[in-house]
Amino acid sequence: MEYEFLVDNLLNKIDLEKREDFFLVSDGENQYQANIEYICPNVISVLVNGRSYSVYLAREKEKWYVFIEGHQFVVQEPSEEKSFAGEEEKAGEEMLKIKSPMPGKVIKINVSENQEIRKNQTLAVVEAMKMENEVKSSIDGFVKKIFVSDGDPVDSENPMIELGTKE
């Protein structure tokens, strides 16, 4: 069976066929036999040509976190909705939506709506784990809308502030 994964955002294709007591693996370039066993939840032992690897992995929602010999990877299946045209436009829109870099609490909003702002200007201060972090503007423009106030909890997915470009 063929699988596609984004390993740290790089596309990897892999074909896995179960045989009697091994897997026949094909990664596009090479074909080889691998003996793969779950040792316990989160730990997979892989034997390839007598070489032994321990692979640690955990899955949360759509992502696998994988650890192999000192290296950590984030793996996920490529998303279905491949955006066609408008990719850049979308990225531009995303840039105008300012999100907190990490989940935390809003300490201070430094700007007000309709205020003109410069690129890298500090828009707000967010605190998590007792560290303050400044949230900065991605563009020269103005503040279109502010979604949060002082003291609000924020995550890193929803926008805190929306910016507008000067036409």
Add this chain to the structure above:
Amino acid sequence: MGFKKILIANRGEIAVRVIKACQEMGINTVAVYSEIDRTGLHVQMADEAVCIGPPPAGESYLHMDHIIQAAHDTGSEAVHPGYGFLAENSEFDRRCEEENLVFIGPNSRSLNLVGDKIRSRKSVEQAGLPIIPGMKGSHKDVAKYEEEAQRIGYPVMIKATAGGGGKGMRIVYEEKDLKASLEAGMREARSAFGDESVYLEKYIEEPRHVEIQVLADNYGNVVHLFERECSIQRRHQKIVEETPSPVMDEKLRNEMGETAKKIIQITGYNNAGTVEFLVDKNKNFYFLEVNARLQVEHPVTELTTGVDLVHQQIKVASGEKLSLSQEKLEQRGHAIECRIYAEDPLKNFLPSSGKVLFLKEPRGPGVRHDCGIYGGCEVPIFYDPILAKLIVWAEDRNLACQRMINALEDYVILGVKTPIDFLKDVISHSKFKKGKTTTDFLKRHFENWEEKKKTEDKQKLAALACAFDSSLRAPVRTGGASYQKEIYSPWKSLGKWRLGEK
């Protein structure tokens, strides 16, 4: 007469550390926890646990009334504050004394003195011991700070009067940056310690941070347990500590040790404490402050001296005389500690909260792991991001470095970002191996750190593992078998087997 029950007014790895010491001494333990920490490791390990309020520290771990009430309700005789939170709060210390609870730390009068860095520096200066030029007090208006900064000379450092651990600290190189940095420093100080006063001092460039561990009993007996070097710092937060210090020689060690003991004596200090110094390139040392608590990095001292500092703290607090004598104390081998924070080294070390999906603790001879997390636990956004500490001991520094590198390679935390890879590169760095550790080490050598390129082979292996995992979870499509979605079970992939056979 020893204690029968101790309340631990903290969370995370340090609460776990103290609970373990109590268990070894046959003392019952009481954990306190905020609503979000119900499933915390310290709650699981303690004999009793009391909820002391909502998640924000100000309403729980910093809430004195709730903690004192919990101590009374459980019949605790003493309170161990750990580090951070109320550990250096002299009001809490005083209130414990009034409430007939033993505060496992210095007496409140001495804590009040050493906790006020301005007053403590004055006492040290008056005793003829070396200090760094700085401000005599904190002020309300910015103009006064500007004036003082002029007098001291830039660069200056902003420091919180009430705290340590890098919170509220800022270096200011020019007058134009002073106001903004003061504001940020005060805010951070207020949220970390509930007190926004800050002061300024001269910033000495390229110094080493070397501190002396001391222990004092209630009868005026004081010993020092040598130094720790903690120069590897980011945003003034220590991340790697070691002992002995590469810069140390016998003469300097004795001088600093004796100076530290004098400072402890003139401040009327008891219990465990640390006297921090800066050492410049000419091996001049300047008193910085007394850390009136058990330090995060205490394990490196324990591993090289064979003294359990938490046991000592508890014994001294219960009124025992110090059983250690300076002549008999010695350092053996070398120890290094790495702090494991929940942070993303690739994203400017932003805090990384969330769920720890999997944890594999490093093991082996000379490896110690002081840990406050477990696979499946949540890391909340409300508290200090320290998850665990990895400490190694070996016969000499080179071997200790190698042992640390191997242990970091053997260390897996999935789900939450950690600086494990970053730390591996720090310890492997040629300048670190040579002991060229100054407080600007990271700024100099690791300003734009990037993860080493992961090999393509390992990437493919990661994909293979996920394919294998998917093949066990996904609908099975072989031989017309029915589609089934099942939960993974390791037994299904085992095939035929028998006990005792491989």
